Amino acid sequence: MPKPQQPKELPKAYDPTAYEDRIYAAWEKSGAFKPASDGRKRADKDRRPYTIIMPPPNVTDRLHCGHAVMLALEDALIRYHRKRGFDTLYLPGTDHAAIATASMVDKQLAKEGKGRHDLGRKKFEERTMRYALENKRTIEEQVRAMGTSCDWSRNAFTMDEPRRGAVQEAFRRLYKKGLIYRGSYMVNWCPVCRTVLADDEVEHQEQEGVLYHLAYGPFTVATTRPETMVGDTAVAVHPKDKRYKEFVGKTVEVPMISGVRKIKVVADDAVDPEYGTGAVKVTPFHDRTDYAIGGRHKLDAPEVIGEDGTMTAAAGKALAGLDRFEARKKLVAWLKRKKLLKKEELMKHSVGRCYRSDDVIEPRISDQWFVKVSDIKEQAIRFAEDGDLKFVPERFGKTYRQWLENLHDWCISRQIWFGHPVPAFVNDKGDVSLTKKAGYKPSEDTLDTWFSSALWPFSTMGWPKQIADFKRFFPNDVLETGYDIIFFWITRMVLMTAALDVKDEKTGQLKPPFHTAYLHGLVRDARGRKFSKSLGNGVDPLEMIGKYGTDALRWMLATSTSPGGDLKFDEDRLVKSRNFANKLWNISRFITGTVEGEADLKLLRAETLTTFDRGILHKLYRTAQTVEAAFHDPAAYDKPGDVPTESRPRQLAKPYDLGFAGNALYEFVWSDFADWYLEIAKVQLRNPETAQNTAIILKYALETVLGLLHPFVPFVTEAVWQDGLRKREPLITSPWPVVHEDLDQPEDADRFDRIREVIETIRRIRAEHRTPAKSFVQAYLVADGSAWLAEAGDAINKLARLSMLRVGQHPPKEEAATAVVGDVTVVVPLAGLTSETAAQRLQAEMERAKMDIERLKGRLANKDYVENAPKHIVTETEAKLREAEAALAKLESRQG
């Protein structure tokens, strides 16, 4: 670690730019990012592994805020587990994103007035790869800037050599198992990308369209796509439909733009006789339902719309060469002229669009490669049912399941020029060979980019070779990503693990590739809109880092959301986060500048510990418990010998609810520690009786808090740890602070809070009566057994600005404001107070007490309540009633 040649005192405000790069470089150089088991120490090999693979960002572009959330959450999990003694592997990587990247280059070329065919396949591939690698480098810089503690020595790319090998091997194995097949089927075709797409790559949108009702021989049929009529080969009706019985099996004549055509009439169950006229035109080549009907009735299937979206020669002279939408216009005009158009009806219907180019998808018949999912999807569903695969939040388990249940075979071939080639050979007849043979040519198709992503949990570990990483780190632990790619990615990884039978080497069992899928939401702008290029509302995380620091960004992203919830990107919150880092910095500045010595609780002198000392330690203990509950997933370690920690945390936050943990930390650090204990400590440090203990506790609490916060805000905590506290071992690899249970003393925390309320009450009274802030006032406190109050006298004096405090003494009756805080009566005589206003105030307090008493009495008078409510609730009510009655009595005794 770089030893600072800073002046003794830390600068007034925390300046992230002065630390971040330097600290990151030092971390990386020290080997902290690598798994401990990479080293030579025998003991490190016995640590339980904890693995997260980074969802590889697409090399299409720079990182956006969604990636930043992902990195903030994952790195927090990793840093926690690293400090907790796990053998952590956080494996970084990037995805070549075949179709997305290719379409970026397509767009570049379009600007130059060229198309990919002008370049040719080889040049296009080279150019795309160049583009990809450039972005890859940028992304890696950004991942570093986020403070991500991933192991760069294992950095992976879906198109590097090891991954290439894994992809080819996976394909071959699946083909041999019969899980990959090739055939001619109805697929989704994008005319702009000139490739087939998987079902989930098609985005369905409701949009306004026209339903054309056409005279069709003796029938009337309706269609939103009249241009397809030139590809029609049948009219279908329901078998039981009496209206059309006479036509079934016959041929009718239908006038077409290219002349009269003979069309078969078929009966098929797929037709709904209730809908429209009950007669449907059938275009087997260009419609899914019609394709099925065509198959059942052995219909011809002429291709009338080509791969580029223009009408083919088969469409007839009048339309050939026209784009499909132009053709539609022309055909509609013709229909009108011939009076064949009976009706035009506006209607909403769903249109499929390409998720990359946004062009309208054309269903068509095509030779493609498919993964057969019927068998493996059962296994994938079983993983979730058996509890081997959990979802956070749980509801996404349902989404996962439903999607799998409805899953059709997965089309994995693409006709784009960037990506993994299909490692197989095909002859003219469509026969397939995995090896080169006479008469067979290498397939020109590439693989769906999600095919390589689906292998990511094990292709990054060296699979198919059984090397050490694979044995040690697979299956992974948590897969953290956005819920929007459950279908694209999460399900595919599970399917591929099952399909390839990738077993856990340690147990020999087949398990999902990770035990938990932890999903975060979408990042939206401050007004709740999706980030989009067209709106121009995107936020560049790097810009925010420059403005507020990495810690501020990480803190904001990791703590202002609960799992699965969308997150609004609000710059005001970022300001707050930066302020929090600065607060922490200044707390440290005060402590390191004021206090010397060790943070060793064993050096405490128990006899002179104050309520505040014990109270703050208790609050610290609770905070640590909460944080651990959020990071520690008990279900994940329920395997023998896996838990390296001494205590299983109580359930104070739900696992993975880092937002909850963050709030607890924020509350403790700012409110309990800085606003109260630190102010009290200033008093205690001046008293030789308490100074020593206070110093120890300040140091201890600071060190502990730095540890607890480190997963969220790694830079500022490390900066303070090293430059403020002068620690030798860096915080990143220092053990997680263990807060022992003997600090769990709730009574002291309660008294702490009671004193706090007393001080707040005095402040309130001062403010009510417009007592100048500079002035000092007097106060009397009366309570049973008030030694603890008396002991706190100095602190109360300071924080409530008192010139005189009497504890336990009978206070004077006149011209004083009275309040009751629990069992403490607070009396503040004020110079400007008349006996009248004092009485008014007293009256109001009494009213409140009376109302409390009435309400509580009423509740206890209800037999059903007393009998049915749990006992502790009832005793609580009774205690409250007693307290309220005591309060009223005290107030009454104050009455003249």
Next chain:
RNA sequence: GGGCUCGUAGCUCAGUUGGCUAGAGCGCUUGAUUGACGUUCAAGAGGUCACAGGUUCGAAUCCUGUCGAGCCCACCA
């Protein structure tokens, strides 16, 4: 058509298995401050928990319905 969220303070949201007088931050109002921090501190105002029923001793929380917002899936011409 099927599924999933969500309606709580002016704004953004917490609110764990039903149980104190429903919380926080921002914003707003008032005030403070020469030693950790103005990237600060103190005090205050502000809510019929969307609406209507039901279950219960007790509902923001559970159930049903209504209204409103959003998301995902689906080959109906």
